[in-house]
Amino acid sequence: MQDKQFMKEMLTDSAQAYKQGRMDRRTFLALCGASGVALTAVMAGDAEAAADHVVMWNWGGQSEECHGSAIGDAFTASTGKGLRFDTSGPLEGKIKEMVESGNVTADVADADLFNAVSLGPTGHLEPIDYSVVSKDKTLPGYALEYGVSVILYGYAFVYDTEAYGDNPPQNWADFFDTAKFPGMRSLYKWANGSLEAALMADGVAGDALYPLDMDRALAKIKSIKDDSLYWGSGSEAHSMCVNGEVSLGMVWQNRGRNIENDTDGRYKLVNNQALAMPGAYIVPKGNPAGAAAMQFIATAQELPAQLALLDCLGMTPSNPAAFGQIPEDQQPYAITSAMNIDKIVYNDPTWWGENGGDAVNAFLDAIS
């Protein structure tokens, strides 16, 4: 045990030396390597993150490159700290596990705002420091104690123009109308968005959705079950459309443009009644880089980052100041553009944070 203590101290010292530039990276890593096996694998990660990086926990794919160019570069320029990625996807259970294991290796998680509602009060998240992060640079109601919405994504749908070219579907009621629009359709497997769409199709007004009437929503979902497939990831939703498996596909709005391009315009995105989902940055409790995480979030709220995220990932800005600056060619795809903003409805993260688990299970029960 004495050895462990010694190694820990040595590593902490050398991490500080490395941070202050008294030790080069290679020596530091060599020390980490030389001082043990299991212990150091963990310690090296910790020490290095503490030294001069913020670790962003996102979903991989394009987002690694896009978060780097849209937020990371500006963040490094203003704070001198680098940006690293963990691309394993910060699902709620993984965040909980990471915090409870006491080995927190990520600083900012690219999650949903409802995660902030369910994980915040249970002590798994750092509160957002609103002296650094701005409440005005997001939509009202989307700046919560443990998370702030940085981007919006939407549950919208695409349709096959060859199947319904003359009289295209225009809203969720059409999406659920299998008599008028025959063909397979796809919905999101984990309830989110699917429940809201079902209620709107059943005649509930977009601003009166919450609290969700589960029985009514599930009855509507079941009514088209024989004509439905369910996807669990963005790429699956994408391939169901591109491979022609469905004629009507619920998709994340930021995928809409790619689907239109990949099918040479055969599938077309409809953003009417799109459900705006607040994508939020949340900070796991005890994150290694400490307060730097808040500076990172503040950087992501700024206009250049907001517009760059739209350009690179198709994620819609949540900073109202950016709405007016959405470029012409992105107008149809961004849900808060002047063209779409009056037609969309808003997700209630508090309802989902409090009832999401039961809603997902009830939904899975209904579709399986």
Next chain:
Amino acid sequence: MNALRKHIHPGWLIIAPLLVMVMALYLGPILNILWLSVTDPEPGFGNYAKLGESDALIRILWTTVRICIITTVFSVTLGYSIAYAMMHCHQRQKNYMLTLLLVSFWISILVRTFSWLMLLGRRGLVNVALEDIGLIAEPIAFMRNELGVLIGMIHYMIPYAVLPLLVSMQAIDQRVMDASRNLGASGSQTFLRIYLPLTKPGLVASTLLVFILSLGFYVTPAVLGGGKVLMVAEYISVQLLVTLQWGTAAMLAALMLFGVLAMLWIMSRFMKLSTVFGGAAR
């Protein structure tokens, strides 16, 4: 020290590190899961009681068991014919077949799953071809349903079924069959009364292997089932990662563990399990 040696064979010292590692890395987490299943969200057997209250859980378990049984029956039957063919062809052909069988182990389950979508999907090779030659008007729904899951799982499981069968067939003395024919039994009599019983340990081994591995299938049902075929592994993952009902997840995991152990115990009542795992039948 000498007193200790009397009771503990020094050989144990050599394998002690392994034992300790297995305990720490394997038994520890399993006990943790069992513990979680009776403590989260509150102490007691509330999670197990859910089995009685929730139709959904029972349905998911039944779907899982049903799919696993069908998968096992088809994989072992097909695997038996493949192993039989491998035993009775030329050495050269046998080597080819063995190579192909092993190669299929090296291909990722994701690749194999998505290949089925390309072949049998709504606009896959087979459906498009059948439509083009005018055999069908509407695409046949091979995929994104239970049939799709079964096709994917059976395909994945066949190599696992073949190997234990092959080992057990190789151990059979071919002269026994000659003797049977010599004594006047027909070919099918020889097969049913001599060959099949002799391969029983292999059959049981491959049935157990395929069934137990099938219970944990996750990717194939998730992709080929189109969201409508929910098996226990995927449900456990949703409870862990999305709904945070770790107690329910742990309960289901424990249930699967006990189910498998119970199955092994029942089998052991009828036969000596060590013969299945390569021991001598005594």
